[in-house]
Structure formats: C-alpha cells, structure tokens
Amino acid sequence: MSENTFKGIILWGVGGLYGVRPYPEISVTDTDISEDGGVYVCRARGVFRHEGLTPLPGDSVTVSREGVTADGSPAGVIDAVGQRRNSLVRPALANLTHLFTVIPAAQPTPVLTGADKLICAAESRGIEPVIAVTKAELSPDSAEKILKIYRGAGFAAFELRGDGSLDGELCAYLAKQAARGVVCAAFAGVSGAGKSTLMSRIFPDLRLATGELSRKIQRGKHTTRRAELYPVNAGGELCFIADTPGFSVMDFSRCDCASTSDLPYLFREFAPLMGKCRYTKCTHTSEEGCAVLEKVASEEISESRHASYCEMLEEIRKNPPWKKNGKYR
Ligand SMILES: Nc1nc2c(ncn2[C@@H]2O[C@H](COP(=O)(O)OP(=O)(O)O)[C@@H](O)[C@H]2O)c(=O)[nH]1
C-alpha cells in the first residue's frame, strides 16, 4: 500500500459520499467522536457503479487520500471494497459481527420466539448472537429463566438492571471481543425492550454522537433514516455500534434465510445432533428416536427453543424460500 492510501471502515454514506474511519490506531476520546475527528469524507470510484456494488456502512475499504473538502474535512477516494462477511438490506449494513438480542425480563412480557428468530437470522449470516436480558430487577425469576435457556444453548447472555449495576460484564465481553478484532455490533429486539436505555447507559459517547450535533455534512436524524456506525469506547476498546432505530424484529427476523432442512443448523444446540436421529428425514418435531426430542425430554435442550424451532419450521413450510418473490432460487 502506498503512503497515500490507508484501510478503514465506512461509518456512513449519504448522497454518494462516505465517511471512512481509518483502522486501527484510533483513539476513542469523546472529542474525537464528536468532532468527526479522523473521519475521511470519500467519493467512491466510478467502477463500483459499473459493478453494481454500493459501498455500505461496515465495509472495509482502501482509500487514497485526496486533500481536504471545501469545509476542511480530510478527503479521499474509495479505491477498493474488501470482501464482505455478510450484508443486510434493511438496515443497509455490511460486516456486522455481533447482534445483541435484547429481551426484557418483564414489561413487556418476553416473547422468546421473536428472540429466536433474530438469533437464527444472525446465525444464518455468520453474525454472533448475544443475549441481553434487560429489566432484570422487575422480575429476577423471569430473568434467570431466560438466561438459563440461552446460556444452556451456548450463547453469551447478560443480565442487566435499570440501575446499571450489572453493566460491567457486558462491557468486559465487548472489550474482549474488540481486542481480538473489529467489532461491529447492533442491538435488536421488540419496542420497549430497553435497547435505547441500555445503549445510552453503556456507551455514553454514543448518546453524544447521535445527539444534537451540527455535522459538517448534513445527514442522519432529520433526513431519511440510514444506518450509521458510531465508534464507541467499550471497556477501553474501540467498538463500532450501529445506530438503527429501525432495526425492528420485523426487519431482521424474516426467516427467508433458511429452508426446512437448514433450520435445525441455525439452532446451535441442535446442530451437533444432526444425523443422530433414527430417521434420516427426521423433522425433529414428533418422531420416535429423535435425538433432539430426547434432549428436550432430558431438559438438556430447552422446551422454549424447541417450540420456537417448531413454529419457525411451520412458517417456512407455509411460505417456502423458493416461492418468495414468485421465483425459484
Ligand atoms: N425498570 C426498568 N425499566 C427500564 C429498563 N430499561 C428500560 N426501561 C424502561 O423501559 C422503557 C422502554 O425503554 P427503551 O430503552 O426506550 O426501549 P427500546 O424501545 O427498546 O429502545 C422506558 O420507559 C425505559 O425507561 C430497565 O432496565 N429497568
């Protein structure tokens, strides 16, 4: 790479311009974040248009420096977009590494099927699902039950209280992940689950970054909603967090990712049992000699996860992936 080029991550894109933050020696002081510090305003090379490739927030890119913009921001040109590990359409994001599935212990009553759909959608895209059980102080029993289900299934699952007294563990987890590589995380879950409360509590600089800032380039709050990544300090390590108020369960949970035969593999505690049932075509719903059902009976697999599986299987049967959009694929 020449001296005039660097690698970075796209944080936002508006009207053919992209905000790119260089990797990786990035300080995460508040001023740095609030002043758009270190973010290059970049055009994309025309070649991407010909290839039908739209750079997305989360993309890892190679940039050539190109002086400064009229208002003094460092400027550049995106020369290359790195291979994506995944991409989402709504919200338009690439390379998410973690999806925090936020489940309230109470108020509103937790619906675990919704959470399991989010988890499967993440699994199918190679995004690590992480469980955050909020409002634990409102119903410690419910929180404990949910945590047991997801820890038992093999997920990192965190208990959180409104007073923030349990935030440390989640922050330590993020810092540990970030020390191993770029973390690009989003928070999803039903409305009222406590996503905004949790995010602004554990990332005070995110509140700062998403607040009433006069940006050099007008974008965000008052225009069309777009996904944007914000650099935040998580336990001393830099993480990128997607600000996506539109990240509803509906947007992300449609299980168009799976066929009936793929689905069991998206339940990570079922996957090792595949091939161990009596019948090769076992659907793991009611068959004799089903290895999954045996583990449900012995309570090694939770009834609630199995119930979600059955419900999702039924939904896929009613609306198989090959029928969507009226065409086979
Ligand atoms: N008791 C309690 N209330 C909470 C907690 N987290 C959020 N809330 C409340 O739950 C409501 C919804 O929270 P919000 O963060 O807006 O949820 P979102 O829709 O998922 O972003 C608000 O009234 C919050 O004050 C918590 O941990 N404990």
Ligand SMILES: [Mg+2]
């Ligand atoms: Mg919210």
Ligand SMILES: [Zn+2]
């Ligand atoms: Zn089976």
